[in-house]
Amino acid sequence: MIFLGVFTGYNTLNMALVLPDNGRVIACDINEDYVKIGKPLWKEAGVEHKIDLRIKPAIQTLDELLASGEAETFDFAFIDADKESYNEYYEKCLRLIKKGGIIAIDNVLWSGRVLKPRKDDLATQSIHHLNEKLLRDARVNISMLPMGDGVTLAFKL
Numbered sequence: 001m002i003f004l005g006v007f008t009g010y011n012t013l014n015m016a017l018v019l020p021d022n023g024r025v026i027a028c029d030i031n032e033d034y035v036k037i038g039k040p041l042w043k044e045a046g047v048e049h050k051i052d053l054r055i056k057p058a059i060q061t062l063d064e065l066l067a068s069g070e071a072e073t074f075d076f077a078f079i080d081a082d083k084e085s086y087n088e089y090y091e092k093c094l095r096l097i098k099k100g101g102i103i104a105i106d107n108v109l110w111s112g113r114v115l116k117p118r119k120d121d122l123a124t125q126s127i128h129h130l131n132e133k134l135l136r137d138a139r140v141n142i143s144m145l146p147m148g149d150g151v152t153l154a155f156k157l
């Protein structure tokens with residue numbers, strides 16, 4: 001699976017815990033300081049070998065995966081890095097996952113701001129545009145879960 005936005009690594013750990021022993025998490029973040037907080041727990045939990053941490057802009061990591069021939073090889077992607085890049089993350093993840101795979105997109109409600117994005121609020125505009133696009137995207141079936149800050153599950157057809 002692909003995990004965009006590791007932060008302290010807590011949910012990366014959760015993902016690694018539920019994967020089989022030969023499963024792999026491509027864990028992407030630009031800030032190693034946050035990741036360092038939770039990384040020791042990956043080892044303590046015995047799942048460090050499943051986590052391939054890439055500290056660089058997530059777009060670059062996704063491009064590298066595509067360039068190394070890994071299109072349509074992943075089962076699941078979780079998008080929770082910088083909101084301004086959500087559309088690019090979605091498009092690249094859609095190429096990387098298999099048919100029948102799932103992309104989970106976090107914060108699609110963005111505390112309700114997506115209803116009326118301000119012109120100068122690029123993060124909210126970005127999420128709003130992706131929400132609108134997903135409604136009409138024939139490449140996926142979607143299910144929007146209105147829990148927490150909203151998570152959309154997009155199933156690749």
Ligand SMILES: C[S@@+](CC[C@H](N)C(=O)[O-])C[C@H]1O[C@@H](n2cnc3c(N)ncnc32)[C@H](O)[C@@H]1O
Nearest residue numbers: 005006007011028029030031057058080081082
């Ligand atoms: C909301 S936090 C992620 C929370 C995490 N998914 C969790 O469940 O605890 C967003 C993360 O995205 C990272 N981030 C921001 N811009 C990024 C980029 N261009 N590429 C990769 N990661 C980025 C930040 O460093 C931060 O750790």
